[in-house]
Amino acid sequence: MGDLVLAVDCSTTAAKAVVWNLEGRAVSMGRSGFTHSAPHPGWGEQDPVDWWTATVEAIGKACRQIDVARLAALSITHQRETFVCLDEAGHALRPAMLWLDTRATAEVEDFGSDAVHRTTGKPPNTATSWYKLLWLRAHEPRILDSTARVADVHSYLVNRLTGEWATSWGSVDPLGVLDLERFALDDGLIAESGLSAVHFPTVHAPGTVLGKLHRDVADLLGITPGLPVVAGLGDGQAAGLGVGITRPGEAYLNLGTGIVSGTFSAEYRTDRTFRTMTGGVPGTYLLETFFGGGTYNVTWFNERFSGIGPKPFGLDLSPEQILEAAAADLPAGSEGLLALPYLTGVLTPYWDSNARGVLFGLSPRHGKAHIYRAILEGLALEQRLSTFGAEDVLGARTAHFRLMGGGTHSPLWCQIVSDVLERPVEIAREAEATCLGAGMLAAAGVGLFDSIEDAAATMSGGGRGYAPDPAQSARYAALFEVYRDLYPSLRDQFARLKDVMNELR
DSSP: OOSEEEEEEEOSSEEEEEEEETTSOEEEEEEEEOOOBOSSTTOOEEOHHHHHHHHHHHHHHHHTTSOGGGEEEEEEEEOSSOEEEEOTTSOBSSOEEOTTOOTTHHHHHHHOOHHHHHHHSOOSOTTSHHHHHHHHHHHOHHHHHHOSEEEEHHHHHHHHHHSOOEEEHHHHGGGTOEETTTTEEOHHHHHHTTOOGGGSOEEEOTTOEEEEOOHHHHHHHTSOTTOEEEEEEEHHHHHHHHTTOOSTTEEEEEESSSEEEEEEESSOOOBTTBEEEEOSSTTOEEEEEEESOSHHHHHHHIIIIIOOOSSGGGOSOOHHHHHHHHHHTSOTTTTTOEEEOOBTBBOTTTOBTTOOOEEESOOTTOOHHHHHHHHHHHHHHHHHHHHHHHHHHHTOOOOEEEEESGGGGOHHHHHHHHHHHTSOEEEESOSOHHHHHHHHHHHHHTTSSSSHHHHHHHHOOEEEEEOOOHHHHHHHHHHHHHHTTHHHHHHHHHHHHHHHHHHHO
16 A cells, blocks of 8 residues: 545635645645636636646646655645535536535525524524525526436546545535434435435545545546545545544634634534534544634725835835734734724624624824734734633643644744733644544545544644733733624614615615
8 A cells, every 4th residue: 555645625715736755745736726706796616627627737737746656645635615516427406505605694694593503513694505505596596407317526536536425424414404413414404405415425534535436537636546535525524534623622813815713522522603514533623713804804905005015125024024014013902902803794703694704993103004003913813812712611621732824934923823822822734634534534534544633643742832912911801802892882883884885876
């Protein structure tokens, strides 16, 4: 058997393929990008053929750099909630509907309930695919009447690789049609859309061998026919596994475009302060907090307002580095400026797509550095709101967090996060943690490790750490008492503003 594994991450914007050794080190990598469209405001669509084309190209780039005979298995991680309706031949009947598509607001209001939440682990929200299936039933019934398969990204790629219609329960879970206590499709929820379980792929535990690579596909990819294809996970769960979150008391925090935190749980729990996802270790769960405006807020401010172009003053520095240096000299609290980072609405704990960003406390003394720091602090304070709220429900406290994502390149932000959360944080050793999680499943699935836990323990690791400063933590605790009341005070105003703008169009 080979001593390398291949992991594919098919995200919203690109497919990335990484070859890993059994110490969790990247041996080679390939990437191929693609786009998505928004035919109407709030919509998000994609051609699923792009998933396959980009995956083929990414695998080709990664595998040209290695001896492919050393590959032992392949596994997939992917953008969650995204799905496509296919005909009998596997062709898309319409573009795939993406996780970021918010068109099903009426369906959330009409069909979202405590009972659905208890079954699926997902508080009613537009990201969950079940509501979009109900939207299709109401607005494009002919599509569902003609549908032979509803495919998540994972099952679509597995089918192209092996010919099998199979997926991981960690991949179909985000669609909102899985009974999370039974790890099985829920016939009642599926029937609400006029479909049945036969329209969905068969569901298996992460780490299960789903099939083997077809010869013609292997020839296309330039790798060995018969390579085992192992059930993977959605990208959030794979990231948690990739940084070694496999035991109670452990949590990860992804400082990416959206900010996602996942706390390990051996028991099934539900609450509106988090969404419950199946974990990387079969039979376990991740309790996730999530808000979409992470580094997106930072990029938005830099591009729209900073006025700092590339290589300012002829220096080999990014605009973010210039702003960070200036913001680091300011005190905690940005001299009385708070930022509510809801540019794209808010999920946990409020689940309000009407919410929008706010700068609170602006005065003549505030400049670009103040706003930049306030955004970093606002994101950390929002995470405190989610983390503390979830811990109150669970009755347990996370001892430390393992950080990943683009935000970890900012030492200032990492220190602010530690100070605001009042606990140590550690940067994950491997930046490609999502892909590494899929690599762990591939390795464990073909017996290169005794268990998924063993694979995670061996292939993951930590890097530099940050400890909370008690004095700074005390300042942020006082500021949080103001921050936590901002959204509740504005909730009705956000809804009124949306209504007014709809009338003015």
